[in-house]
Amino acid sequence: MSDVKVKVGILGASGYTGAELVRILAHHEASIITLLTADRRAGRPFGEVFPHLAHINLPTMIKIEDADWSTVDLIFCALPHGTTQEVIAGLPDHVKVVDLSADFRLFDPATYQEWYGAEHAAQDLQKEVVYGLTELHREKIKKARVVANPGCYPTPVQLALTPLLESKLVHADDIIIDAKSGVTGAGRSPKEMTLFAEVTEGIHAYGTGGHRHAPEIEQGLAWASGSDVVVNFSPHLMPMSRGILESIYVKMTDGTTAEDIQAALAKRYADEPFVRILPFGVTPQTRHVRGSNYVLMGVVKDRVPGRVIIVAVEDNLVKGASGQAVQNMNVMLGLPETMGLEIEPLFP
Ligand SMILES: NC(=O)C1=CN([C@@H]2O[C@H](COP(=O)(O)OP(=O)(O)OC[C@H]3O[C@@H](n4cnc5c(N)ncnc54)[C@H](OP(=O)(O)O)[C@@H]3O)[C@@H](O)[C@H]2O)C=CC1
Ligand SMILES: CC(=O)N[C@@H](CCC(=O)OP(=O)(O)O)C(=O)O
Secondary structure (H helix, E strand, C coil): CCCEEEEEEEEEECHHHHHHHHHHHHHCCCEEEEEEECCCCCCCCCHHHHHHHCCCCCCECHHHHHHHHHHEEEEEEECCCCCCHHHCCCCCCEEEECCCCCCCCCHHHHHHHHHCCCCCHHHHHHCCCECCHHHHHHHHHHHHCECHHHCCCCCHHHHHHHHHHHHHHHHEEEEEEEECCCCCHHHHCCCCCHEEEEEEECCCCCCCCCCCCCHHHHHHHHHHHHCCCCCCEEEEEECCCCCCCEEEEEEEECCCCCHHHHHHHHHHHHCCCCCCECCCCCCCCCCHHHCCCEEEEEEEHHHHHHHEEEEEEEECCHHHHHHHHHHHHHHHHHCCCCCCCCCCCCCC
């Protein structure tokens, strides 16, 4: 391998996904972090904001408007929705981008406007963006300049259902996704929903029947099935810091068994380093993937004839955000896809 390192910038380094990018890139031998930005925390050393990473030699966080783009080959945008569109649209062409926000995930501008409440500010750029669910879009990601990293909830469900819809093993018109997330999914900026008293000792549903990840899931499943898909998607907030668990309830096509579903998923992901299909009847826990880039899935028979349940887990900050972002960077740059990501889960 060449000694020349890829120069990487992280916009939004003082947030949860920014810190997770630094943690992962600390073990990435082909890259070096040359730019970090923040908003309220601009001007502060990264290690002062995140003492657990203070041993790493890093540039001080600056405002985006003070960035010198000649110092980077690739940037990760870990900024709030809506702020990325204008930043990316103004970048010089030599800079590759992996955007962790939702700004470029929806490919129909009208759908974006409906769910994010504003007209998309970079519709021309949207046309060249590639959707970054690595296992499903790897060939396009290899050639992309701008990759839209998927949302945390849409990642496991698309990995579970895409192969099954493509091979017509399940029906596209009867999909229920019951999802549970840790609180880091809401980011580090203070908000009422993430106050200790609002999270501890209980769980609650939110965005029920109308969460903005539903259209992203539907877009991906429509690509797989070849026709429009509408899903029942209900997220819940759990009293835990990290992790997403999705129980996915689907109806199988005639003649298909739950064992067939497990076998089809196991075959599809046999050579994938980050997707593991458990033995039939075994279901995963969020603590089986904590801190790692893995998605684990288990398939169980439903007592209702003709139906099957798939349970999938990921760490929202790793495969659901920063880990998949580094996986996409590796693919975009022709590096080994697992570089920096071979971290075992922290159990329990
Ligand atoms: N958390 C998760 O599990 C996931 C998050 N994402 C997406 O990734 C992105 C980052 O998420 P997350 O790290 O959780 O968010 P955080 O709220 O933790 O961090 C946001 C970052 O953006 C900076 N920032 C805030 N406002 C502005 C602004 N107006 N201009 C420039 N910088 C700004 C903040 O700086 P400062 O701290 O100085 O204010 C901080 O560095 C979001 O779009 C999120 O939706 C995607 C998948 C999963
Ligand atoms: C617990 C929680 O609040 N989760 C976030 C999703 C986080 C994520 O991955 O997605 P985005 O990048 O689209 O924000 C939410 O429901 O809005």
